[in-house]
Amino acid sequence: MRRGMLLGAIVVLAAVVGMPGVASAGGGCHGDVTENDATGREDATVEMVDACFTATVTTVDPGTPVTFVNMDEFVHNVGGNQWGHFDDLHEADTYRVSFDEAGTYAFACSYHPGMTGAIVVGDGKGAGNGAGISVEPFEAPGPETVTRVVTASGGVSPASVAVAAIIGGLLGAAITVGLTRSTSRKVPARLREPI
Numbered sequence: 001m002r003r004g005m006l007l008g009a010i011v012v013l014a015a016v017v018g019m020p021g022v023a024s025a026g027g028g029c030h031g032d033v034t035e036n037d038a039t040g041r042e043d044a045t046v047e048m049v050d051a052c053f054t055a056t057v058t059t060v061d062p063g064t065p066v067t068f069v070n071m072d073e074f075v076h077n078v079g080g081n082q083w084g085h086f087d088d089l090h091e092a093d094t095y096r097v098s099f100d101e102a103g104t105y106a107f108a109c110s111y112h113p114g115m116t117g118a119i120v121v122g123d124g125k126g127a128g129n130g131a132g133i134s135v136e137p138f139e140a141p142g143p144e145t146v147t148r149v150v151t152a153s154g155g156v157s158p159a160s161v162a163v164a165a166i167i168g169g170l171l172g173a174a175i176t177v178g179l180t181r182s183t184s185r186k187v188p189a190r191l192r193e194p195i
Ligand SMILES: [Cu+2]
Pocket: 051, 075, 076, 077, 109, 110, 111, 112, 115
């Protein structure tokens, strides 16, 4: 009974955390909610399969490392609240994180609608944010072990990457100009006078 209510709250929480993103054609998670009780285990794995986090909800003890692994041929990411791996995870890429404090840690992939989930740590009662996690440095597997293929049916299209790069470049230029201007305003006038 209480577990059912908790699960409902988690799904709502995950939906709130979910960000609008690039939806691939026919993409998104349309599967049922799945659960994995990994309490008492030394580690847990959340697979990204068919644009779904599987299991949707994984329960672990505090401090248990959780490995996210992308089983799809297209990219995903793991966006949490002050934690996560927001860069693209390609096929076979993994992201490992340990949740040190009890809480409900919701997450979502920004590319795929409905691709949400949560890690319930301990009794699930806690802030559930990045203040209580430890992350191992991300290392992409070498090219000899992974064939990275972004298919037309999933992931980011080259066009959207190009648009994002242009927008990023413009933003960077605008910030640089802004910083330069604000810096020049801070210099006393007498120092800017020719000697
Ligand atoms: Cu995704």
